[in-house]
Amino acid sequence: GVPVFPLTSPPTAELHIHLEGTIEPAAVIEMARRNGVPAPAADLDELLSRYSFADLQSFLDLHYANLTVLRTEQDFFELATGYLDRARAANIRRAEIFFDPQTHLGNGVPVGAVMAGITGALADSERTHGISTDLIMCFLRDRGAAAADEMLTAILPFRDAIIGVGLDSTEIGFPPELFVDVYARAAAEGLHLVAHAGEEGGPETVTAALDLLHVERVDHGIRSVEDPDLVRRLRDEQVPLTVCPLSNVALRTVDTLADHPLPGMLADGLLVGVNSDDPPYFGGYVDRNYAALRTELGMTAAQLEQLALNSFESCFLDRAVKDAYQDEVR
Numbered sequence: 650g651v652p653v654f655p656l657t658s659p660p661t662a663e664l665h666i667h668l669e670g671t672i673e674p675a676a677v678i679e680m681a682r683r684n685g686v687p688a689p690a691a692d693l694d695e696l697l698s699r700y701s702f703a704d705l706q707s708f709l710d711l712h713y714a715n716l717t718v719l720r721t722e723q724d725f726f727e728l729a730t731g732y733l734d735r736a737r738a739a740n741i742r743r744a745e746i747f748f749d750p751q752t753h754l755g756n757g758v759p760v761g762a763v764m765a766g767i768t769g770a771l772a773d774s775e776r777t778h779g780i781s782t783d784l785i786m787c788f789l790r791d792r793g794a795a796a797a798d799e800m801l802t803a804i805l806p807f808r809d810a811i812i813g814v815g816l817d818s819t820e821i822g823f824p825p826e827l828f829v830d831v832y833a834r835a836a837a838e839g840l841h842l843v844a845h846a847g848e849e850g851g852p853e854t855v856t857a858a859l860d861l862l863h864v865e866r867v868d869h870g871i872r873s874v875e876d877p878d879l880v881r882r883l884r885d886e887q888v889p890l891t892v893c894p895l896s897n898v899a900l901r902t903v904d905t906l907a908d909h910p911l912p913g914m915l916a917d918g919l920l921v922g923v924n925s926d927d928p929p930y931f932g933g934y935v936d937r938n939y940a941a942l943r944t945e946l947g948m949t950a951a952q953l954e955q956l957a958l959n960s961f962e963s964c965f966l967d968r969a970v971k972d973a974y975q976d977e978v979r
């Protein structure tokens with residue numbers, strides 16, 4: 650038969666994408682030169698030689714080194730515009746985009762410059778790129794609860810520019826329990842709540858994110874499959890999980906794509922979607938993830954369509970808007 654998505658991926662919502670994790674290696678070198686700051690590598694070849702990871706932390710070490718070159722509003726404008734260009738090519742129609750202002754504050758970049766650059770690029774994204782966008786500010790869990798609380802206070806002047814908060818960076822050693830108070834504060838501000846959990850941490854971190862942080866969506870969550878009671882709960886409550894298959898292989902949370910739990914999660918009725926996480930680091934955008942699921946896991950066009958429908962179902966959007974996107978998938 651004729652494959653349904655031979656050349657392009659289905660229209661998709663991307664709900665697990667780190668804006669800073671979309672920086673292209675060439676841009677790292679160029680921005681270092683332009684800003685007169687040390688580059689994290691002598692040249693592009695040396696930088697590229699580091700794009701191979703043993704685990705989450707080894708990726709984060711390179712990621713944070715690369716981000717020291719981001720200094721100006723223009724840098725953040727270009728970062729976000731570059732993301733939109735590549736996301737359009739991957740048939741992304743809706744993006745709820747993570748960003749990490751604590752990283753930039755730590756590098757001496759004021760939150761106002763970060764926000765002006767990003768919001769300037771995304772303001773008109775529906776018209777310029779056919780992609781509706783919103784921002785989710787993530788707390789860096791390895792900087793602890795007090796720093797997260799300070800960050801929430803610092804973003805409140807920009808409250809209307811974000812739709813929610815998330816939790817990322819080093820997972821092991823920084824469980825959801827630490828962030829109960831700051832999540833309660835964010836909830837009181839009317840912000841949506843998501844968190845990375847169950848990537849390297851076990852299923853108990855997913856349960857804690859749900860019960861203690863009251864998250865509406867779980868980022869990764871793949872280790873949930875180790876706990877049958879949790880799987881039942883995720884299915885019954887239709888908790889969205891933003892799964893990132895190529896990321897999981899690149900960071901060795903699964904051995905190969907053939908071992909990935911995604912097909913089983915889909916078969917169990919979980920609300921799972923496909924996302925790219927940090928695409929230049931992990932082998933590509935959502936279209937590359939779909940292609941790999943097809944070629945390496947043998948997933949069918951019907952399964953990929955379900956994943957695309959799920960991605961829109963998982964959005965922070967009104968029912969009628971979700972329905973319209975889902976009609977485009979079918």
Ligand code: HPA
Nearest residue numbers: 667670817818819926927
């Ligand atoms: N996991 C956790 N933290 C992150 C990631 C990720 O994939 N990317 C950027 N920060």
Ligand code: ZN
Nearest residue numbers: 665667817926
């Ligand atoms: Zn992530």
